[in-house]
Structure formats: C-alpha cells, structure tokens
Amino acid sequence: MHIECLSNPDGKQVDVIVTTVPWTDSSIPLMAPAVLKPIVEHIGLTCLAVDFNAEIYNATQTHPGKHHLTNFFFHGVGHLTVNDWLKDMFESAAYGMLSWKPKFIALSLFSYASKTSCEWLCYYIKKISPDTKIIIGGAGCLEQFTGPSTFADDMIRRGLVDHHVRGDGEHTFQQLLLGNTSYPGIDSVTWKILTNEELDQLPYPDYTDYDFGQYSKKMMGIQGSRGCVRTCTFCDYIANWEKFQWRTGASIFKEMKLQFDKFGIRSFKFQDALTNGNLKEFNNLIRLLAEYNQLNPRESFNWGGYYIFRNQSANDKEMWDIMAQSGAEFLSVGIENLNEDIRYAMGKKFTNESITFHLEQARRCGIKLDLLFLVGYINETQQHIDNAKTWLDQHVRYQDNLLITWGGTLGIFPNTWLDKNKDRSGVIMIGNLPNAWINPDVGSTPVLRAKWVQELTEHSLQLGYDVKPDSLDTHWVLEQMIKTNV
Amino acid sequence: MSNLNQGRFELKLKFGQLSSGKLISANLFHEDHLCTGYAVDITLPTKITLVVHGKDMNNDTKLDDQGNIAEDLYVRIMGVYLDGFNLGEEFLYKKIKFITDSEVLTTPYLGFNGRVEFDLDRPTVFDQVMAWKNVA
Numbered sequence: 001m002h003i004e005c006l007s008n009p010d011g012k013q014v015d016v017i018v019t020t021v022p023w024t025d026s027s028i029p030l031m032a033p034a035v036l037k038p039i040v041e042h043i044g045l046t047c048l049a050v051d052f053n054a055e056i057y058n059a060t061q062t063h064p065g066k067h068h069l070t071n072f073f074f075h076g077v078g079h080l081t082v083n084d085w086l087k088d089m090f091e092s093a094a095y096g097m098l099s100w101k102p103k104f105i106a107l108s109l110f111s112y113a114s115k116t117s118c119e120w121l122c123y124y125i126k127k128i129s130p131d132t133k134i135i136i137g138g139a140g141c142l143e144q145f146t147g148p149s150t151f152a153d154d155m156i157r158r159g160l161v162d163h164h165v166r167g168d169g170e171h172t173f174q175q176l177l178l179g180n181t182s183y184p185g186i187d188s189v190t191w192k193i194l195t196n197e198e199l200d201q202l203p204y205p206d207y208t209d210y211d212f213g214q215y216s217k218k219m220m221g222i223q224g225s226r227g228c229v230r231t232c233t234f235c236d237y238i239a240n241w242e243k244f245q246w247r248t249g250a251s252i253f254k255e256m257k258l259q260f261d262k263f264g265i266r267s268f269k270f271q272d273a274l275t276n277g278n279l280k281e282f283n284n285l286i287r288l289l290a291e292y293n294q295l296n297p298r299e300s301f302n303w304g305g306y307y308i309f310r311n312q313s314a315n316d317k318e319m320w321d322i323m324a325q326s327g328a329e330f331l332s333v334g335i336e337n338l339n340e341d342i343r344y345a346m347g348k349k350f351t352n353e354s355i356t357f358h359l360e361q362a363r364r365c366g367i368k369l370d371l372l373f374l375v376g377y378i379n380e381t382q383q384h385i386d387n388a389k390t391w392l393d394q395h396v397r398y399q400d401n402l403l404i405t406w407g408g409t410l411g412i413f414p415n416t417w418l419d420k421n422k423d424r425s426g427v428i429m430i431g432n433l434p435n436a437w438i439n440p441d442v443g444s445t446p447v448l449r450a451k452w453v454q455e456l457t458e459h460s461l462q463l464g465y466d467v468k469p470d471s472l473d474t475h476w477v478l479e480q481m482i483k484t485n486v
Numbered sequence: 487m488s489n490l491n492q493g494r495f496e497l498k499l500k501f502g503q504l505s506s507g508k509l510i511s512a513n514l515f516h517e518d519h520l521c522t523g524y525a526v527d528i529t530l531p532t533k534i535t536l537v538v539h540g541k542d543m544n545n546d547t548k549l550d551d552q553g554n555i556a557e558d559l560y561v562r563i564m565g566v567y568l569d570g571f572n573l574g575e576e577f578l579y580k581k582i583k584f585i586t587d588s589e590v591l592t593t594p595y596l597g598f599n600g601r602v603e604f605d606l607d608r609p610t611v612f613d614q615v616m617a618w619k620n621v622a
Contacts, residue, residue: 071621076574078616087612091490120612123569127489158570 001088005050005211006096015045016177017097018106020053021117022060023073028269029054029210031221032108032138032169038203039170043178048100049206052093053110054214056117059089076116086120094124104133104177106165109140115151122160135176137165144434145240146415148189156187167191167240168226170202199226199245204255207263219267220259222303224252224285229277230308232336232347233421234374236413237273244277249284253292256301270305275331277308283319289326302327309333311350312357320358324365331362332370338388342377347417356395363401370403370468375456376410376449378418378425381442385452389459396463405468406457409449411435490610493569495534496525502560504546510559511540512596530614534604536563538596547597563594563602571615581618 005019018033018040033049040047060069068079072086097105105125107118122134139145141152141164152164164187165172171194172185185191194202205221212218227241260266276282293300303326337343340352362369375385411434412418412427422429426441438445460467495516503509514521515535516528526534538561546559563582566573578594586600596602608614 068621076619078620080620083613083616083620086616087610090612119571123571123611124490160570 001085001092003052003055003089003092003096005052005055005209006093006099008096008099011099013046013101014048015102016040016047016104016106017100017102018047018049018108019097020051021107021109021114021121022053022056023070023113023117024053024110025057026054026110027216028219028221029207029212029215030108030110031205031223031271032110034205034207034210035202035223036106036108036169036173037206037209039174040177041206042203043174045177048102049209051210051214053114054211056089058214073116074113076119090117090120090124093121094128097125098129098132102132104135106135106137106173109136109138111140112143114138114140119155119160122155126160133162134160135163135165135173136161137169137173141166144414145236146189146413152187163187168194170194171198193241193243194226194245196245196247200247200251204258207259212263212265217267218265219269220263220265221271222252222255222259222268223247223271224275224281225272225277227277228273230274230347231417233417234346234377234410234412236416239413239415241273246278246281249281249286249288252281252285253288256289257292260299260301266299266301268301268303270303273306274308275305283322286319286322286326286328290322293325293327300327302329304328304330305332307331307333309335309350309354309358312354316357317361320361320365320367324367328365328367330368330370332372333358334372336372336374337377337380337384338373338391339380339384342380342384345379346377352391359395359398359401363398368401368403370405372405373407373456374410375406375408375453376444378410378427378437378439378444379442380444380449380452382452385455388456392456392460392463392465396465399463399465403466403468404460406453406460409435409446409453412437490612491530493528493530493611494525494567495528495604495606496565496567497536497563498565498567499524500562500564502558502562504548504557504559508546508559509540510538510546510561510596512561513537513539528606530609530611531607534606536596536602536604538601539599541597541599543598558597560595560597562596566604568606568615568618569611571611573615573618577618 018036020030020033024030029051030053033051037047037049060066063069065079065082068082071077072082107121109115109118118136125132125134136152136155141149143150149164152161155161156164163176163181165176165185167185168191172183172191175183176186225244225246227244228238229244231238256268289301335355336346336348413434418425426439427437428440430436430438435446457467497514499512501509514524514526515537516526517532541559547555548557550556563578566577580592582592582594582602584591584593584596584600584602586598606614608617
C-alpha cells in the first residue's frame with residue numbers, strides 16, 4: 001500500500017517523525033504533529049510531522065469493508081474482508097516511517113479508538129527496527145484524565161513503546177529528545193504545567209508536511225488556552241489541568257494571520273475548553289478579527305469553538321455584535337442542565353434568563369449554537385427532567401439556530417469534586433465505571449438516568465429541534481454495566 | 487519481513503486445588519515437544535497443545551451436603567497471548583475447544599482430563615491474531 005504522507009522517494013533522513021494514528025473521525029487536521037514539529041526543530045533536530053490518520057480515515061470511507069475496519073479500530077476485531085488490507089497498511093506504514101531512518105517516532109493518540117492502531121503500528125516498527133525509539137502521548141493513552149495509563153504502562157512493559165508523555169507535551173517532549181528522561185510528564189503521572197508566558201512563547205504550529213487535500217473542510221485547529229476558569233463539580237478535565245492558561249488575543253490573531261499567509265486557510269476551530277475564559281483577551285481577539293474582517297472582506301476569517309455563558313451584563317449586546325463581525329460562526333456551549341438549581345450546584349452559575357438572552361443574541365447575530373448537556377446530576381429528579389421539557393417547549397423559537405447534544409449521563413470520574421465529596425453528597429458507587437452510581441436520597445440509578453436521556457432526546461426531536469445523532473453513550477453505558485454485572 | 491512469523495505464545499492459567507494440596511497436571515506441548523512452563527517461542531505455522539491429566543474423576547470433585555461442588559481439581563485458562571496480543575474474553579469463552587475422552591466442550595474451564603489444541607495455521611502473527619479475533 002502506498003502511504004502518501006510517509007513517501008520518501010529521495011531517501012531523505014529525519015531525526016524525528018511525529019504522526020497521528022488512526023482512527024479519529026475528523027474533517028480538519030489533527031494538531032499535535034504540527035504543534036510538536038517546531039518544538040523538535042528548535043533544538044536542532046529535523047522532523048517530519050504528518051497526519052497519518054487523515055489518509056487512513058479517508059481510505060476507510062471508500063473501502064467496501066468500512067464497517068469492519070471501524071470495528072477493528074474500535075475493538076481490535078478482524079474480519080476476512082479487511083484483514084489483508086489492515087496488515088498491508090500497518091506494514092507499509094512501518095516501512096514508510098522507517099524509510100526516513102528516524103531516531104524517534106512519536107505517535108499521537110487522539111482518542112481511545114487510536115489504541116488498536118498504535119499497538120499494531122508499534123509492533124511492526126519494533127519487529128522491523130527494534131532500536132528505533134517510540135514515544136506515545138495524547139488523551140487516547142489515558143483511560144481517565146488523571147491517574148496512571150494502563151495502556152501506556154502495558155505498551156512499555158511489552159517493549160512496544162519506550163516512553164509515554166503526558167500533560168503539556170511541548171517542553172516534556174523536547175526534554176525527552178534531549179535525553180532528560182526524568183523530566184515531569186515522561187513516564188510519570190505528574191507533569192509540569194506551562195505558565196501563561198511559556199504558552200504565549202510557544203512557536204506556532206507548522207503544517208508544512210500536511211496535505212490539506214485530505215480534509216473535507218478547509219479549516220485549521222488553533223489553541224488559545226488550556227484548562228478552564230470554571231470549577232465544575234463533575235469535570236475531570238480541570239482535575240488534570242489544574243490551572244487556566246491563556247494566550248493573548250494579539251498572539252492568537254498573529255497565528256491566524258500567519259497560517260492564512262502560509263496555507264490560505266481562513267477558517268479556524270478553537271480546540272480550547274473555552275474561547276472566552278479570559279474575557280479581556282477574548283475581547284481583544286474579537287476586536288482584532290472584526291477590524292481585520294472589515295478591512296479584508298474578501299479574505300475574512302471565521303471561527304468556532306467552545307464558549308461559556310455568563311450572567312448577562314451591560315456590554316454583552318455589543319460583544320455579540322463584535323463576535324459576529326469577528327467571524328464567529330458556531331459556538332459549543334456547555335449548558336449542562338436547564339434547571340438553575342442544578343446548574344448552580346454544578347458550579348455553572350448563570351441564570352435561565354441569561355441563557356434566553358444569549359440565545360436571542362446568537363440568533364440575532366447569526367451565530368449557531370451547539371448546546372451541550374449532561375443528564376442526571378446527583379440530585380436530579382423526574383421533576384427536573386419535566387422542567388427541562390417545559391423549557392424546550394418554551395424556546396422552540398430558537399430551534400433553527402440550535403443543535404442539541406444531550407450527551408451521556410453523569411459519570412463520576414476520579415479526582416473530581418464529586419468524587420472527593422461522594423459521601424456527603426449521598427452518592428454510592430455500585431461498580432468501577434464512572435456511571436455506576438446511585439443516589440438513594442432521590443432514587444437516581446443508571447437505568448433511570450439512561451431513560452431520562454431517551455426521554456429528552458425524543459421530546460426535543462418531537463418539537464423539531466436538531467439533535468446531534470449518535471451522541472448518546474447511554475447504550476454503551478448500559479452494555480458496560482451488564483458486562484461488569486453492575 | 488521474515489520475523490513477522492515469529493512470536494511468543496503464552497497461556498495464563500489458574501489452578502484449582504483440593505484441600506489435600508493435590509493439583510491437576512497441565513503440560514504444554516509445542517510440535518510434540520514438552521515446554522517448560524506455559525510460554526514458548528514459536529514460528530508460524532505451528533501447533534500447540536495443552537494436555538490436562540492426573541484427575542481422578544471419582545475422587546477429585548468433592549460435593550457438600552446440598553450437592554454443590556465444594557472442592558474441585560481443575561485448571562482454568564485465564565488468558566491467551568500471541569506476542570503479547572491478548573486474544574480476549576471472546577476467544578476464551580467461544581473458541582477454546584476442550585477435547586475429553588467423551589466430548590468436546592467450548593470452555594476455558596478444564597475440569598476433566600483432556601487437551602486443548604491451538605492450531606496456529608496462519609503465516610504471520612497479525613494474521614493469526616486476526617483469525618482468532620475475527621467476527622463470524
């Protein structure tokens with residue numbers, strides 16, 4: 001099999017290859033290799049940074065055994081119609097990478113669906129060239145945001161991987177390449193968080209080795225912050241990223257312009273947990289973008305990303321106007337719950353009145369909203385679900401501007417506030433899975449919460465809301481519970 | 487690559503013993519050669535056999551007053567690995583054939599004298615793992 005992103009007709013050599021591994025369903029480039037390429041080059045090493053996932057993702061879309069390929073990537077299960085293709089793919093990828101004679105191969109795992117590929121890819125690389133060092137990193141290595149990575153530990157024990165990098169990878173990865181393997185974040189649970197200054201000084205991602213023809217959307221990822229300003233009780237992301245780190249609006253704007261000059265891309269998707277965590281810098285950014293767009297109407301920028309609602313304030317109408325002028329096209333907003341008391345208990349302190357205000361502004365400005373929910377908070381009852389349905393009834397006028405993602409039911413993840421306060425919250429764990437909990441005080445059980453997701457989904461669909469398909473993990477949760485006898 | 491047909495076959499076993507301390511015997515054979523322990527380096531294609539023996543069918547299963555098994559002599563296959571790749575629960579419970587004198591049982595619980603044959607008939611480790619982990 002010819003793998004274009006790894007082809008090396010001139011027999012060139014690089015010190016480091018950084019690549020994504022299948023399988024991630026993404027219509028835009030995955031960022032990690034582009035982020036790490038300048039980090040590698042900064043210490044005088046050469047680097048090939050490619051999005052191998054994109055090429056394989058596209059190949060699977062037209063393959064007659066697409067379903068079986070997806071099954072392999074997610075579950076490691078083969079099928080007669082795809083086994084030869086997969087073997088050829090892994091063998092070709094390993095030879096393709098090794099044709100560059102790298103000292104290090106770094107594999108970025110975006111999600112848990114990258115594990116199977118990672119395992120086989122490492123197997124082939126080590127079989128062919130046992131001395132080539134393999135480094136893995138990314139959220140896909142972690143079963144949960146905090147705590148050890150069983151997957152990475154097992155890969156190292158089996159000799160398939162040499163090192164696992166976690167947390168803010170830029171400095172960690174650089175130190176690893178320099179031979180400082182005791183640096184925090186290398187084969188360790190703890191890692192060193194970058195300061196705002198360090199984050200601001202990182203070089204801009206370099207997509208030179210990417211083939212933009214591989215993507216259905218001409219859009220690029222960008223990161224303006226890490227961590228979150230909120231301290232939501234259920235959130236395991238903040239249990240891992242304990243501090244909010246942000247870049248200046250000017251720095252982000254400069255990066256957008258540079259990427260446009262270099263690659264002609266004018267659409268950006270912020271990969272932050274929230275774009276407007278630092279309101280001052282967010283305002284700076286949207287003003288810069290709005291000014292730019294006004295001066296360059298034929299080359300205007302647009303963007304989307306995660307966004308938090310706050311309580312309505314005096315300047316908010318103007319801010320929505322500037323956001324529209326800045327090119328904001330879609331915002332994903334973690335509403336989580338349509339009951340104020342539940343939302344406040346979660347740590348999402350904005351009123352229902354403010355939600356309606358922001359929905360009105362978004363509609364007025366033509367900015368699409370993806371509302372994200374988490375069903376079945378620890379003290380949630382049928383009455384709350386009924387209230388949510390009433391809210392949906394009363395807000396159908398906004399439905400053309402909304403996408404609704406009900407998501408899964410509440411999971412209690414290690415090291416979150418909920419996890420640390422289970423005893424006084426009335427929550428009792430009934431198994432090892434995050435969703436395996438009950439609250440006898442309010443009669444909350446996994447089965448009831450799964451039923452609530454179904455109820456809300458059906459109700460919103462009946463009202464004509466656009467509900468994100470396949471967003472439910474409810475079936476998965478129930479299956480896992482049956483498997484583990486919860 | 488020639489070494490893609492080479493790997494390590496490994497079984498993880500759990501033994502159930504009687505209060506007297508008696509254990510069932512289980513021996514791994516690779517191409518008719520007795521292996522030390524339950525792991526062996528192999529070159530595909532090949533055959534591996536786990537032979538279970540030494541159980542007295544009249545005395546080595548003890549029942550309590552209600553007729554439940556109180557003690558049993560057995561060996562249970564807890565895991566099968568080929569070059570570190572775990573073949574998983576589906577393989578254990580659906581594809582292990584335990585051949586006794588009188589019947590063939592699909593189970594990893596080996597509570598009789600008999601044998602399990604692992605026929606590794608594919609050319610590479612990838613092919614073999616996928617063949618065993620194939621969906622029907």
